[in-house]
Amino acid sequence: MIGLLFTGPFRRAVPCAIRPFRLCRGSRGPVHYQNTPDDDVLADGFEPDILGLCRYILRMQVAKLPNGPTPSDIRNNTGAIESGDIFGMSDGTTRSKHYSNMRLKDWSYIGATGSSVGIWVVRDNHEGDSGGPFYRSLLNQCTSSNQEITYIVNYGEAQTEAYRTGILNSYTLVATTGAAPGSVDTSWFSGMGLAGYVDASARGRVTGVGINGRDTNYTYTVGFSNSTAQYWTTAAASSARISANFAGYVSRRSRQS
16 A cells, blocks of 8 residues: 655645545555645555556646756657657757666655745655665656656566565655755554554664675665565665664564574
8 A cells, every 4th residue: 555645835836736535445445545634635545456556646737847857858859769768869868757767775755846846756665665775667757748756666567576565655745945855754644544554663673783795895785575575774884784674563573583
């Protein structure tokens, strides 16, 4: 299950159309629309099944949000040169919606800005997803009409391992005056009765004292996963110590060992 929280200081029009709803149920699984106390919105939750993919795409007016990632900005291109996904530019370079993707471990939010406004999608820790810290998927495309921000939980293409669908995944839509988003508090999820949500009291931590035989010229990412959840952390550069938080029914075994 996934969810989206809309939060921001705005009561004026912003370049996206989201309206508050209540809890309902879709034909392919539970869909959550939840009003927060200040009329912000939690929306869109389901499990991938037949199609095997789960994504939320914001298509917003590019005139209001013209400033996004340059590599995937295909405005003023000279035409498609490969499969309708890669476009040539007059300076001889190419651009594509695939070019702005990043390793999951390297980004925490994606968005675009305009005059005194920014719209951002902030990800959670992806514990209930699959693919690990180096997995890449689409994030953005800017066309002559739309600024498209894409959040993908399960891509459904080039899948590297089985889906994990037992833990709640959340992503947050944040409106700002143009600044990048700060941290997002979703602890209030614990009072909503959401299937798969694990609050702080049910979580544990695993730590390690270092990595033997490592080359200090490189950064080391340490991963933990099973069929239920996935986690990773970056080893400290100086000591290679590691520390990672787990959801309860994964961390209990880690604490015992």
